[in-house]
Amino acid sequence: MLQQLQQKYANTTGISFSQSDSGLTFIHVANDQAQAKVCVHGGHVCEFQPIGEKPVIWMSEDVVYKEGKAIRGGVPVCWPWFGPHSTDTSLPQHGFARNQHWTIAHIENRANGQTLVELILTETDSSLAIWPHAFELKISIVVGIELEMNLTSTNTGDSPMVVGGALHTYFVVGDIAETEITGLDQTVFDDKVSSEDQIIQKGGVLIDQEVDRVYLDTDTTCVIHDGQNDRNIEVSKSGSHTTVVWNPWIEKSQELGDFNDNGYLTMVCIEAVNAGNDVYELQPKQSCSLIQRIKIGN
Numbered sequence: 129m130l131q132q133l134q135q136k137y138a139n140t141t142g143i144s145f146s147q148s149d150s151g152l153t154f155i156h157v158a159n160d161q162a163q164a165k166v167c168v169h170g171g172h173v174c175e176f177q178p179i180g181e182k183p184v185i186w187m188s189e190d191v192v193y194k195e196g197k198a199i200r201g202g203v204p205v206c207w208p209w210f211g212p213h214s215t216d217t218s219l220p221q222h223g224f225a226r227n228q229h230w231t232i233a234h235i236e237n238r239a240n241g242q243t244l245v246e247l248i249l250t251e252t253d254s255s256l257a258i259w260p261h262a263f264e265l266k267i268s269i270v271v272g273i274e275l276e277m278n279l280t281s282t283n284t285g286d287s288p289m290v291v292g293g294a295l296h297t298y299f300v301v302g303d304i305a306e307t308e309i310t311g312l313d314q315t316v317f318d319d320k321v322s323s324e325d326q327i328i329q330k331g332g333v334l335i336d337q338e339v340d341r342v343y344l345d346t347d348t349t350c351v352i353h354d355g356q357n358d359r360n361i362e363v364s365k366s367g368s369h370t371t372v373v374w375n376p377w378i379e380k381s382q383e384l385g386d387f388n389d390n391g392y393l394t395m396v397c398i399e400a401v402n403a404g405n406d407v408y409e410l411q412p413k414q415s416c417s418l419i420q421r422i423k424i425g426n
């Protein structure tokens with residue numbers, strides 16, 4: 129498998145491949161603007177680092193790369209639903225796409241110096257058993273000064289299907305105590321920690337306890353002000369009117385087996401989400417796109 133990929137892309141500059149001990153395949157991208165690492169399992173961006181910058185994407189020190197298991201860190205693709213399934217909680221949290229093998233559809237160096245990596249997932253016997261729809265899910269990952277991830281869902285079946293999900297990005301920060309997230313002032317959110325709904329955000333988001341908030345009716349750009357690293361990370365999106373901010377804090381970090389105990393001190397998730405009423409009903413042959421863009425700001 130690895131050898132075949134290496135041969136196929138031998139002439140594509142800056143592309144190489146590796147495998148985890150458990151056999152998952154990684155695509156490594158290195159161009160003049162940035163470097164990135166993508167895991168084929170889950171269609172999952174694991175690393176993104178513009179040249180001259182520190183890493184932007186957080187990955188758990190206790191990550192487990194294993195077939196059928198979601199990767200803790202990076203950018204999990206939650207699909208076709210976000211969080212628990214709305215009617216059947218025995219179904220996997222955040223859908224099934226992050227637990228499946230995807231295929232490499234296309235890798236290309238663009239004239240402007242960016243690299244495009246496209247991965248595809250289609251229905252399988254196991255997906256049909258829990259979600260009875262034929263589909264094509266494509267993630268187009270553009271690696272440049274900015275990282276763009278475009279998740280396109282297409283209904284390839286003959287009945288309507290409802291699509292939700294998320295680009296559930298884990299960001300690195302120097303010290304959570306010196307971090308503020310702006311862009312959500314005056315936005316209404318549901319608080320999944322206290323179970324209180326319809327709270328209005330006042331000012332920036334500071335994290336000094338477990339935070340799991342679903343911000344509603346918002347498509348604004350969020351900025352992570354990382355005081356320790358003296359940098360801002362800009363997170364913009366389209367195709368989503370729901371933004372989730374998550375940090376598991378002390379106890380939950382300890383509970384999650386693949387999350388290093390002190391990991392909560394150096395990460396925050398800003399997630400471009402389709403959930404609740406903010407989902408798509410796709411008719412046969414229809415598509416929708418969820419896009420998140422990430423760059424180091426001023």
Ligand SMILES: O=P(O)(O)OC[C@H]1O[C@H](O)[C@H](O)[C@@H](O)[C@@H]1O
Nearest residue numbers: 198221222320340372373374397
């Ligand atoms: O542990 P996972 O299934 O990857 O979910 C991690 C987190 O994802 C989102 O941020 C949800 O809002 C949280 O409630 C959940 O804990």
